[in-house]
Amino acid sequence: MDTQNAIAILGTGNLGEAIARGFAKDLGTENIFLTRRHLSRIEHLSELGFETTSDNKYAVSEAKYVFLCVQPKQLENLLKEIEPSLDPAKHVLVSTITGVELSTIAGYLDAEYPTLRVMPNTAAAIAESMTCICGNELADQHISKVEEMFRSLGETLIIEERLMKAATVLAASGIAFFLRYIRAATQGGIELGFEAEEAQKIAMQTARGAASLLVEGNAHPEREIDRVTTPMGCTIAGLNEMEHQGLSSALIKGIVTSFEKINTIAE
Numbered sequence: 001m002d003t004q005n006a007i008a009i010l011g012t013g014n015l016g017e018a019i020a021r022g023f024a025k026d027l028g029t030e031n032i033f034l035t036r037r038h039l040s041r042i043e044h045l046s047e048l049g050f051e052t053t054s055d056n057k058y059a060v061s062e063a064k065y066v067f068l069c070v071q072p073k074q075l076e077n078l079l080k081e082i083e084p085s086l087d088p089a090k091h092v093l094v095s096t097i098t099g100v101e102l103s104t105i106a107g108y109l110d111a112e113y114p115t116l117r118v119m120p121n122t123a124a125a126i127a128e129s130m131t132c133i134c135g136n137e138l139a140d141q142h143i144s145k146v147e148e149m150f151r152s153l154g155e156t157l158i159i160e161e162r163l164m165k166a167a168t169v170l171a172a173s174g175i176a177f178f179l180r181y182i183r184a185a186t187q188g189g190i191e192l193g194f195e196a197e198e199a200q201k202i203a204m205q206t207a208r209g210a211a212s213l214l215v216e217g218n219a220h221p222e223r224e225i226d227r228v229t230t231p232m233g234c235t236i237a238g239l240n241e242m243e244h245q246g247l248s249s250a251l252i253k254g255i256v257t258s259f260e261k262i263n264t265i266a267e
Contacts, residue, residue, distance in 0.1 A: 008033045008063035010056050010078060011070035012042050015096055015172075018125035019067065020050060022153040025127070033059040057085040065146070068095040068105075072265060075100060079108040088113050092142050096120070098168055099265040102136045102161060114139040116146055117164055120153060121172045129154035130174075132167035169258040177254065182207055 005027060009016045012034040020032050029049030035056050036042045046052040053059055060066055060082045070078050075097060086109075093115040095105060102115055116135035123129045131150040135143045143158065150156050159167060182203045189199025213224050229236040 004064060006031045006033070006063040007065045007067060008035070008056075008059035009067040009069055010035050010059065010082070011068070011074070012036045012045070012052075013069060014122060015120070015124075016067065016069040017042070017045065018122045018129075019069075019096070019120060019153070020045065022124040022127055022129070023149065024048075024050070026149075026152050033062055035059050056082050060085040060091070064090060065092050065094055065149075068093060068097055070097065072097055072100050075105070076108050079105070083109060086111070086113065092116070092139070092146070094118055094146060098172075099165060099262050102134075106136070112138060114142050116143060117161065118146065118150060119164060119168045119172055120150060121175045123175060124150075124153040127153050130171040131156045132159050132164065132171060133157070134159055134161040134164055165262045166259060168262060169255055173255075173258050177251070178207065 007020075007023060007027065009020055009032065012020065013036075016034065020034055023032060030051070032050050034042055034045055034050050034052045035054060036052070037054055039046075039052055039054055042050075042052050051059075051062075056078065066082070066086070068075065068078065088111045091113060093105065093113050095102075095115065095117050096119065098119075100117075102117060105115055106112065114136070116133060116139045118131055118133050120129040120131040124131070129150070131153060133143065133147055133150065133156060135146075139146075147156050147158060157167075182200070185203035185206075186196065186200040189202060190196055192199075194202070210224070213219060214221065217224075225239070229239065
């Protein structure tokens with residue numbers, strides 16, 4: 001086991017599992033310890049080679065990077081539970097908890113620890129995450145290492161902590177927003193005559209292609225839209241109807257509403 005890079009993920013839900021699966025490609029499953037109160041829910045991960053346990057203190061003692069992946073209301077009790085096993089000279093705390101600030105984490109602990117907040121999304125499991133990262137002053141010497149770890153899961157961006165809630169909405173909740181569009185496009189394709197599987201395949205690959213045009217070409221969306229639309233054509237007719245029905249405004253309102261909600265979750 002590589003003790004300098006070993007990771008404990010405390011509270012392995014959907015996001016924790018996605019992170020674990022992504023990191024395993026580089027770190028190996030033997031260097032990743034996963035905890036959950038009900039082990040039966042992560043038994044399938046044990047079969048893949050991860051060490052699974054319900055003993056948070058044991059997982060912490062074996063790791064350097066301690067990932068806090070529980071619900072906000074569970075954080076205080078978790079930190080009090082593991083604090084006897086924490087060592088400020090050894091451990092780096094990494095929180096994925098929605099809406100919980102660095103100062104809140106510090107307030108639950110007697111000693112000061114290098115602490116980071118990260119917000120990946122569930123695409124981490126296939127190395128296509130967008131992960132935003134910030135940290136306290138003690139984390140300055142560790143932030144490049146943590147960013148390197150998450151770069152193996154997709155794209156990364158170091159931001160100010162004041163933007164972390166917005167990043168959660170845009171990147172983490174954003175996965176669901178884009179998936180809902182793909183589902184709607186699929187339903188539209190079915191109405192036009194495709195079988196469901198065919199319509200979804202077309203919608204998925206088209207969404208991938210649209211994003212890739214921006215990523216690979218470093219282009220603005222409107223520039224690529226202009227390449228598709230022609231005078232009096234079917235594309236501009238469809239776009240104008242979507243805007244008339246409120247597509248862009250509905251998306252923006254949804255993002256803002258999610259942001260307003262996140263402000264009430266933990267604080």
